[in-house]
Amino acid sequence: MKFKIGWVILLLCGFLICTSLSSCKKNQPEQIYHTEQSDKKWDRQRADLEYRWIKTELALAKSEELYLVVDFLREEIQLRLKGALLWNYPIHIVETDSQEVREFAQRFQGDLERLIRPLSAKHLFAAQDKMPDSVLEIVGEVVKVDPGLLQREVPSRFQLLWGSDLTLEVRTDVVGEPKSPLKNALVELRHNLRRLFGEAHVIVKMDPEGAITLYRAARPGLPTLLYPPL
Amino acid sequence: MKCWLRYIIGFSVMLFGFLGAWLLITGGESSFNHMALWDNSLLVRLPEDEKQAKRELQKARQALAKIRSSAPYIVIDTHANVLTLRTENSILLKATCSTGSGGELIDCNTGRRWIFNTPRGVFWVTSKLVEPWWRKPDWAFIEENERIPDDPRERLDPEMLGEYALGFGDDYFIHGTIYERLLGVNVTHGCVRLGSDDLKRLYNAVPIGTLIYIF
Numbered sequence: 001m002k003f004k005i006g007w008v009i010l011l012l013c014g015f016l017i018c019t020s021l022s023s024c025k026k027n028q029p030e031q032i033y034h035t036e037q038s039d040k041k042w043d044r045q046r047a048d049l050e051y052r053w054i055k056t057e058l059a060l061a062k063s064e065e066l067y068l069v070v071d072f073l074r075e076e077i078q079l080r081l082k083g084a085l086l087w088n089y090p091i092h093i094v095e096t097d098s099q100e101v102r103e104f105a106q107r108f109q110g111d112l113e114r115l116i117r118p119l120s121a122k123h124l125f126a127a128q129d130k131m132p133d134s135v136l137e138i139v140g141e142v143v144k145v146d147p148g149l150l151q152r153e154v155p156s157r158f159q160l161l162w163g164s165d166l167t168l169e170v171r172t173d174v175v176g177e178p179k180s181p182l183k184n185a186l187v188e189l190r191h192n193l194r195r196l197f198g199e200a201h202v203i204v205k206m207d208p209e210g211a212i213t214l215y216r217a218a219r220p221g222l223p224t225l226l227y228p229p230l
Numbered sequence: 231m232k233c234w235l236r237y238i239i240g241f242s243v244m245l246f247g248f249l250g251a252w253l254l255i256t257g258g259e260s261s262f263n264h265m266a267l268w269d270n271s272l273l274v275r276l277p278e279d280e281k282q283a284k285r286e287l288q289k290a291r292q293a294l295a296k297i298r299s300s301a302p303y304i305v306i307d308t309h310a311n312v313l314t315l316r317t318e319n320s321i322l323l324k325a326t327c328s329t330g331s332g333g334e335l336i337d338c339n340t341g342r343r344w345i346f347n348t349p350r351g352v353f354w355v356t357s358k359l360v361e362p363w364w365r366k367p368d369w370a371f372i373e374e375n376e377r378i379p380d381d382p383r384e385r386l387d388p389e390m391l392g393e394y395a396l397g398f399g400d401d402y403f404i405h406g407t408i409y410e411r412l413l414g415v416n417v418t419h420g421c422v423r424l425g426s427d428d429l430k431r432l433y434n435a436v437p438i439g440t441l442i443y444i445f
Contacts, residue, residue, distance in 0.1 A: 042280055042284070044276075047276060047283060047284075047287055048275060048276050050287065051274065051275075051286065051287050051290055052274050052275075054287075054290040054291065054293070054294050055274040055290060056274075057294060058290070058293055058294060058297070061297050064351060064352075066445050079445065081351075081443050081445060082297065082352055082443075083294070083297030083298060084297070084298070084299055084303060084305075084318075084441070084443055085298075085316075085318050086305045086307070086443050086445055087305070087307060087445075131415070136415075139412060139415060139417065142409075143331070143412070144333075144373050144374075145331040145333040145346075145417060146333060149331050149332050149333055149416065150415055150416055150417065152309075152416070209310050209312070212309055212310045213307055213309045213310045213312075215309075216309035216310075217309055217445060
């Protein structure tokens with residue numbers, strides 16, 4: 001009986017080893033095939049685009065200027081200097097479908113398939129003071145600084161614009177005071193009119209700290225590099 | 231009113247109406263894009279030959295990898311007053327700091343002027359000090375309406391900079407503070423202040439030569 005059980009176990013082990021070996025043999029040529037295929041498959045268009053991205057970023061990294069990267073591939077907004085990543089934030093798109101993102105990327109690139117554009121304007125709709133003025137009065141006296149310089153606005157909603165038909169709107173959970181109700185109304189009206197002629201408008205959500213950094217670092221003229229969605 | 235005058239007025243009203251609408255829609259932004267003039271990406275193309283193109287692409291990828299530093303570097307965000315020690319893919323330390331106020335001080339007697347900004351750009355850690363003493367510059371006395379001392383020893387302050395200091399740029403430091411409650415507010419004269427625990431961690435984590443990016 002013992003002899004029989006031993007044989008059964010031995011046979012089972014042999015069977016398992018054989019199956020695993022055969023599956024390995026099956027996998028190996030398949031892996032090689034995939035690698036060979038990916039090597040052979042030279043996507044000229046894709047390679048050209050990647051090359052242009054890299055060359056553009058290398059050119060930006062040569063300058064002393066900060067640049068913004070809107071990366072729809074990794075779904076991130078980044079601030080870079082000399083190629084180094086200084087700040088990044090995931091793009092949480094709200095109230096917009098993927099079509100709007102594609103529209104944004106297409107308009108950004110235009111007929112010339114441009115990868116960089118300068119930021120043309122920004123508009124702060126509403127913001128909240130980071131610290132009460134009364135506290136900053138005391139702090140200002142201690143550190144001998146004008147309290148007005150110490151105040152930071154935490155944006156609750158702002159827009160970044162590239163040209164007349166591309167808008168990235170950032171919203172936070174902060175409940176802020178409107179900066180200028182009249183100007184806000186004019187900007188809204190302008191957007192509604194632009195929509196008639198075609199405008200890409202992507203809305204993203206951010207936490208207050210991220211919004212402060214992006215709002216304050218984004219100044220008109222800021223070079224912006226786009227990585228469009230696949 | 232004469233008929234031709236009516237036409238001129240009507241035409242002018244129409245013209246201003248169109249101009250106003252155009253300004254409202256475009257916000258006065260010109261469609262001319264100056265960046266297109268130096269937009270490299272419009273001109274760059276891979277060579278036609280596939281082998282050569284692959285080689286070029288590989289070279290470009292390597293060049294990009296080179297500018298993405300693999301060693302940890304310090305980033306100082308003067309907008310949100312946050313210091314991070316990070317790599318391309320991960321954050322090793324994130325701390326609230328205080329950076330320059332942007333305030334201005336003018337010495338009424340000599341007319342000398344100081345603007346208290348934290349410098350922006352790329353720097354590196356030039357020195358690492360334990361128990362640093364602050365050698366008070368002239369502005370520190372002028373700000374307090376005190377006489378500038380002749381004896382250099384009267385300028386020394388052993389408390390102000392905390393336990394450690396990391397030097398960078400033109401006599402700037404990342405150092406500690408006795409005003410930890412003010413961390414997160416732009417109150418400094420250009421240096422970067424950190425809380426004592428974060429300062430100790432940063433001091434122990436970075437060697438001299440570590441890159442500092444300030445924006």
